[in-house]
Amino acid sequence: MASGTKKKGPQGGKGGGKNAVKAARSTVVTKKGPPWALIAGITAIVLLAGGVFTYAFLQVSDAQKFIASEDNKDPSESIQGVVKVQYASGQHVQSTQRVAYDQSPPFGGPHDGVWADCTGIVYPSAVRTENMVHALEHGSVWIAYNPDKVQGAALDKLKSKVEGTAYMLMSPYPGLDRPISLQSWGHQLKLDSADDERIDQFIKSLRTNNYQNPEPGGRCDSNQTGFDPATPPPFVAEKPGADAVGMDGKAPGASTAPSAPAASTPAAPTTSAAQPSQ
Numbered sequence: 001m002a003s004g005t006k007k008k009g010p011q012g013g014k015g016g017g018k019n020a021v022k023a024a025r026s027t028v029v030t031k032k033g034p035p036w037a038l039i040a041g042i043t044a045i046v047l048l049a050g051g052v053f054t055y056a057f058l059q060v061s062d063a064q065k066f067i068a069s070e071d072n073k074d075p076s077e078s079i080q081g082v083v084k085v086q087y088a089s090g091q092h093v094q095s096t097q098r099v100a101y102d103q104s105p106p107f108g109g110p111h112d113g114v115w116a117d118c119t120g121i122v123y124p125s126a127v128r129t130e131n132m133v134h135a136l137e138h139g140s141v142w143i144a145y146n147p148d149k150v151q152g153a154a155l156d157k158l159k160s161k162v163e164g165t166a167y168m169l170m171s172p173y174p175g176l177d178r179p180i181s182l183q184s185w186g187h188q189l190k191l192d193s194a195d196d197e198r199i200d201q202f203i204k205s206l207r208t209n210n211y212q213n214p215e216p217g218g219r220c221d222s223n224q225t226g227f228d229p230a231t232p233p234p235f236v237a238e239k240p241g242a243d244a245v246g247m248d249g250k251a252p253g254a255s256t257a258p259s260a261p262a263a264s265t266p267a268a269p270t271t272s273a274a275q276p277s278q
Helices: 013-030 036-065 129-137 152-160 198-206
Strands: 119-122 141-145 168-172 180-184 187-191
Touching (some): 180 198, 187 198
Parallel strands (some): 119 168, 141 168
Antiparallel strands (some): 141 180
């Protein structure tokens, strides 16, 4: 080998330069970090989708919670503030009689033999209580409100829940101790605001509830019943008098004692002698 000739090493010459560039590029690529922006975007999408599905699931579950079924006969038990009382049904009074109710507004007990029209009607004036209670027996929900406390937009909102909906009725109730009171047979919920979500929950839980109403599906129209929804019997604000029917369905003076048993020995026959003429 000539002394002037230089031997190229593995990194020498053009080939070595190209290899060095490739190696450098390879090193840069291998040192490149994870695509955090892409990972963050995918994670956000997954979390958002999960949140949407969870919210939808909870909404469906919440709606189902207030629907009566064989396994959930009284959904109103999930509503805070509902008062429940057991009442006997089918106790009728005459149109001239009053009942000494134990609740105000009442939501069960003796009532008029004719029900108030409950075909989604909003009564502009207070209606005789005994007729309203009969409508509850058929599966209706009665929204009563204090006319001094519920007006304007709040009143319109309540009306929208009643008008045109079967087994719903609404009327003012003078002297009501809370702005709003909802009644179903044996159930009551008193509230302060027409925006309270419990109003819809109460209606969904108890209107036409086959398990909670004595006569579910009973008539709500007043056709030929003697009750005129245009001129209903008026509400009486005065406290019932001593002649009012009690919550047991008995009028004052009605005997609650059992009848005396018949005599075990028949009475001796009697004969009447003609009296001589005077």
